[in-house]
Amino acid sequence: MDGNLNALTTVFTEFYYWVTVVFMFLIHVGFCMYEVGASRRRNHMHTLMKNVMIIPLVTVTFFFFGWWIYWAFPNAFPGMGGIGWEAGAPYAPWSENMGTHLGDRITGVFWAAFLLFSWTAASIVSGSVIERIRSSALWLHAVMIGSVWWIIDAAWGWHWDGWMVKVLGYHDAYASGVIHAIAGGYALGVIMVLGPRIGKFAADGTPRDIPPHNPWMLTIGLFLIYTGFWGFYAACNVPIIAPEVIDGQIVGTTWTATNIYLAPTTLSAITFNFLMSLSGGLMAAYIVSKGDAFWTFSGGLAGVITASAGNDLYHPIQAMLVGAVGVVIVYKLHYWVERKFKLDDAVGAVAVHGYSGVIGLILAGFLLWGAPSSPYEGYATINPIGNTIGAAIMFGLLGFLPGWVLAKMQAAAGVLRIPEEVELQGLDYAEHHAYEDAVHTIIEADKAHLASRVKA
Amino acid sequence: MSTIGYDSWAVDLAEVGAVYPFQGTETFMFILGLVFWIGWHRVQYVREGKHLDEARKMGDAEKVAKMLERY
Numbered sequence: 001m002d003g004n005l006n007a008l009t010t011v012f013t014e015f016y017y018w019v020t021v022v023f024m025f026l027i028h029v030g031f032c033m034y035e036v037g038a039s040r041r042r043n044h045m046h047t048l049m050k051n052v053m054i055i056p057l058v059t060v061t062f063f064f065f066g067w068w069i070y071w072a073f074p075n076a077f078p079g080m081g082g083i084g085w086e087a088g089a090p091y092a093p094w095s096e097n098m099g100t101h102l103g104d105r106i107t108g109v110f111w112a113a114f115l116l117f118s119w120t121a122a123s124i125v126s127g128s129v130i131e132r133i134r135s136s137a138l139w140l141h142a143v144m145i146g147s148v149w150w151i152i153d154a155a156w157g158w159h160w161d162g163w164m165v166k167v168l169g170y171h172d173a174y175a176s177g178v179i180h181a182i183a184g185g186y187a188l189g190v191i192m193v194l195g196p197r198i199g200k201f202a203a204d205g206t207p208r209d210i211p212p213h214n215p216w217m218l219t220i221g222l223f224l225i226y227t228g229f230w231g232f233y234a235a236c237n238v239p240i241i242a243p244e245v246i247d248g249q250i251v252g253t254t255w256t257a258t259n260i261y262l263a264p265t266t267l268s269a270i271t272f273n274f275l276m277s278l279s280g281g282l283m284a285a286y287i288v289s290k291g292d293a294f295w296t297f298s299g300g301l302a303g304v305i306t307a308s309a310g311n312d313l314y315h316p317i318q319a320m321l322v323g324a325v326g327v328v329i330v331y332k333l334h335y336w337v338e339r340k341f342k343l344d345d346a347v348g349a350v351a352v353h354g355y356s357g358v359i360g361l362i363l364a365g366f367l368l369w370g371a372p373s374s375p376y377e378g379y380a381t382i383n384p385i386g387n388t389i390g391a392a393i394m395f396g397l398l399g400f401l402p403g404w405v406l407a408k409m410q411a412a413a414g415v416l417r418i419p420e421e422v423e424l425q426g427l428d429y430a431e432h433h434a435y436e437d438a439v440h441t442i443i444e445a446d447k448a449h450l451a452s453r454v455k456a
Numbered sequence: 457m458s459t460i461g462y463d464s465w466a467v468d469l470a471e472v473g474a475v476y477p478f479q480g481t482e483t484f485m486f487i488l489g490l491v492f493w494i495g496w497h498r499v500q501y502v503r504e505g506k507h508l509d510e511a512r513k514m515g516d517a518e519k520v521a522k523m524l525e526r527y
């Protein structure tokens with residue numbers, strides 16, 4: 001770090017990403033609360049454990065290979081140049097940069113910011129499969145979506161050098177597609193093979209509502225996800241950078257914040273748009289669901305997710321309307337898919353994340369048509385075809401397909417779903433039996449002690 | 457003698473890079489890490505299978521009915 005300004009910029013950037021990581025931890029806390037609130041009492045501990053263990057499993061695998069994929073795979077697509085071995089080398093798990101290194105203050109915090117996105121992708125899938133998947137099966141899916149598939153999509157479409165940005169003009173500033181569409185698509189692939197919970201559908205195929213056991217826990221969980229989402233938005237930006245460092249087409253000497261493509265935006269802009277899209281989503285969801293609490297609160301999230309692709313550039317009122325439109329489509333689509341295909345998406349994850357992400361990408365392609373996707377020369381501009389193809393890649397090719405294939409393999413091996421007897425008793429049967437036995441034993445011991453004192 | 461390569465901070469920090477112990481063993485540490493990760497999945501998978509097998513035989517009808525009431 002030569003010079004005080006450079007030193008200050010580096011340390012500020014290091015601290016900035018660190019703060020976003022702490023904020024984003026709340027997303028996972030929120031997902032845990034949400035899943036436990038939505039599950040029935042006889043499945044609580046396993047539901048919680050299933051989501052908590054995503055943290056270490058995705059973390060270690062993201063260290064082992066996920067982060068390397070991000071830097072080595074931007075052009076790893078047929079005809080685009082192949083794997084960037086040299087670009088990936090500093091981020092391999094045996095590189096000095098992936099450790100305590102006084103000459104590199106950014107790799108650790110930047111890795112962590114991306115890692116928290118990985119947890120989110122895995123946790124989105126986790127919610128849709130509660131109360132019937134084997135933990136071992138889900139944890140394998142978590143590693144695949146969290147440390148392989150999403151980070152390939154990030155290399156392709158969420159990297160300044162990604163082939164989708166260069167060739168398609170793909171634009172997805174706050175991850176409508178690269179996190180939400182892919183995770184929703186992946187969840188859809190898994191639940192299609194996994195099947196619904198016992199009792200979800202009546203004999204004539206009519207879906208039954210399985211109400212959350214604790215709506216308050218679910219609500220707090222969602223609000224924590226909203227809170228963590230602020231950190232997520234900030235983490236998607238480069239906080240401060242000089243034009244000469246970007247080395248693109250920007251002229252002059254004005255330093256700026258940028259999105260992940262190194263194109264200029266401001267924290268102020270995304271704060272406007274986060275809040276307005278959240279509001280548009282909440283308002284539309286309240287109307288369309290006739291005030292249903294679950295859908296109204298989830299609608300706020302869906303509103304932000306729908307607007308996220310273009311929230312670096314939208315006007316706040318556009319962000320609000322995009323969020324509102326997205327939620328109406330998502331709500332209708334969720335119930336249509338549930339009735340038509342008999343799919344049990346326990347927390348609405350496919351809808352809130354997957355459909356919102358796809359719709360958000362398509363809308364951004366139209367609304368930002370012709371805007372530069374990058375500060376670099378020769379890149380395609382943002383356009384509806386590029387963003388629609390991008391949505392299909394995220395939701396279908398890198399989301400639905402890998403999820404469905406792995407779930408099929410697990411189902412064929414008999415290791416995807418828990419036995420029916422266990423589903424009926426609840427996954428926590430052993431803990432409950434142990435609890436009841438322990439309660440019985442301690443009560444008997446206390447009674448015996450009391451009796452001995454009375455005699456004395 | 458120091459495991460981190462420095463036994464004093466009387467240095468120009470601009471010249472300092474990695475400071476973790478046993479530099480040069482990164483590949484070996486990576487292999488250890490992989491073994492730990494894959495081993496964990498193996499242990500968990502075996503235990504879960506056994507646990508679920510036992511669970512199928514547990515719980516008489518009365519107990520299962522009681523569990524169903526735990527919404």
